[in-house]
Amino acid sequence: MSEKHLPLWEVFIRSRSGLAHKHCGSVHAADAEMALQAARDVYTRRGEGNSIWVVPSSAIIASDPWDKGELFEPALSKIYRHPTFYDVPEDVGHM
């Protein structure tokens, strides 16, 4: 179908001011304006957002799943990097 000829766009929606845009899916569209409209029509029908980003899928550089050993496994053994590893003195109060 015609989808073959249309580029893919990744859609990011910000649900509230102050929050980050979050990836929520993708749409097909011929260009940026139409991608923005398609994202609005497909992903904000239930009041999900107040801002939309669309990015050509081809512009996204993804990590290779085969690299997950060298990329991610070294972090698994370093639990001291989590803030919960430390006892926070009570005097410090809310952090």
Added chain:
Amino acid sequence: MSTTSISFSETPLLSLVLQRADDALILGHRLSEWCGHAPLVEEDIALANIALDLIGQARSLYDYAAQVDGSRLTEDHFAYRREQHQYRNCLLVEQPNGDFAATIVRQFLFSAFMDLYWREMMISRDETLAAISAKAEKETAYHLRHSAEWLIRLGDGTDESHERAEAALDELWIYTGELFERDETERLLASSGIAPDTGALREPWQARIEPILREAALKIPNTPFMQTGGRSGCHSEHLGYILADLQFLQRAHPEAVW
């Protein structure tokens, strides 16, 4: 069938509300016919969204029509239990969907008009109409944006998309004159600040559509002839088929509710 039709006396205000409501209902129904058939799944949802906006507008307006009428009729009676000649929609909105270009051209011509109309109606002295307009204007502004962007891409796209957009504009142009018609009672409603003077919207409408059509490499057809009749209930054959679909349930099971 005639036994289940409603009768009511059509005051100028009621007639005006029904014009707006019927335009919205019939165009909303037409767009809903695309559901599952649009050229792209994204556009399928976009057209259904516009249809739902329009049907939402129709509901508010029929509800107000029932209030204005003041008898025991409800929004459903006005939507489903009138005869064809009692529908006040313009001929443009009942035209068949045709190809995608025809649907987009119809939407563009209509939304460009309605966006101006709702904007003016937002300052109506009738508070209900002002409130309905404030909500409808935002929806309509998007319908215009969506259809205008599509029209630019179709008109200034491939040879085939250009031809189809041009053919649609040629075919539908003769239904645009009716948008600006108004009779004596409508002039009265306009001069008393209830509703916009549709005749005065022609120039701003023209000024809005021309740059888009230019960008779409489309020419306004050079035809002085305009179709008319919808507002007074003389519809094309298409409305009968729409009503047969729309009214079947309420005619077969009067007073059925969800």
